[in-house]
Amino acid sequence: MTVPDTSTCAAPAGLPSRIEHYIGGALMEGARGETFALADPVTNQPYARVAAGDATDVDRAARAARAAFDGGWRDMPVRARAAILMRVADGIEARGAQLAAWESFDTGLPITQAKGQARRAAENFRFFADLIVGLHEDAFRSPGQLGYVLRRATGVAGLITPWNTPFMLESWKLAPALAAGCTVVLKPAEWTPLSASLLPEIMADAGVPDGVFNMVQGIGEVAGAALVAHPGVPLISFTGETTTGQVIMRAAADHLKGLSMELGGKSPVLVFADADLEAALDGCVFGVFSLNGERCTAGSRVLVERSVYDGFVARLAERARAVRVGLPSHPSTEVGALVHPEHYERVLGYVDAGKKEGARVVAGGGRPEHLPEGNFLAPTVFADVTPSMRIFQEEIFGPVVCVTPFDAEDDAIELANGTKYGLAAYLWTSDLARAHRVAERLDAGMQWINSHNVRDLRTPFGGVKASGLGREGGEHSLDFYSELRIVHVALGDTHVPRFGTGTHQGG
16 A cells, blocks of 8 residues: 655644634624534544534524525526626635645545535536526416416525535535525534635625525534524425434424435445446445545445456455555545544444454455554455345445345345445446346436446435435426426416306316
């Protein structure tokens, strides 16, 4: 393994010592003045204090958002709104280097991958700005009647975002919500609020009116729960753990809130013997070890046809051992530090469980020798994993992959569908008929054939089973943040059965 330089771990320039709420166009402390510490995952040493929001802060933000919604944002011409979103994208691009450096420092993501996420964030705003300008509303003509659809922004949207690739995923919700004409209250993940602290300046510089964008920092069980429970927030978009999603569903039921939830995953990679095995190997290595393995669509279960299983396992282990683990800030690093000590211990717990349950460790399995401190784990490959093992069934969310053999197509499908999750799936084969046949039978909201996770922003993003509900992406996102109303207009005389006249008129 090539070892990146680990001699220095300098903090990026300009880091704030305090991260506050942003409500109604102003930075402010929490109502109670309470804060919590924010640490980086390489040293686990605190470097900032973050406002600990509560229900009072959420209420202030929701009221500011509602006032801005009623005050003109929802009725702004779409081209004017799109122009503001384009300026937001410009602001993100202008701060791209800073955003990437701060996010890498805060999350442990390798700097090269953080730069890519910053570019994606800008593109999200550009995409939805373009989309609303060209968006049309449907019309339906039938004999004697015309029906047309009115699309109206729903109101205040509550956005609860995760700690992995936080800025990009915040933009993935902010851009369509604002494009649709909603105002927002964003609750960033408490472990990684640093890059989001640049959003107030970006929004203000772009001309986003006060109150359209609001941000409440805080712990999920307090600030997030208050946002879900607030009666003035009719929509909640959440990305995170399945168990948290279940809590949100129960809390949102009291107000019959609209929900869009992208939850956990345990995505399979099906590798058939006739596949381009070198390309499949590239897809497997990138798919589970990029972004430190902390990605919802990670291909964390590799299912390999038995005739090529041993050779594929050996090559996968060889590649995993060669992955460069090092400081997130180093440009050659491919796997950095896991986000938080609590999460790090959780991932290590799964590694221990895999060993105890009898899976064969063929790469990694512990801390890299050259990194004695920080939340570092060598890319880990378990072979001979069976469906009864926890590491096969449960989401690990780290640089850990499980490999399992299969004998036939039906066997592969049964293994692929054999968890409670259904977010993504990846299929490698040169048999086109098989590819279509298997894709139809896989329980996964998103699938890639002979490819890995190449995203088209127009397509629906989301999962089935315990991986969530609803779809985001393209018009699907705008539909979530909109109310669609149908208006029916008579084009001439209509025959209405005349009840109450004393004579039968027919129906």
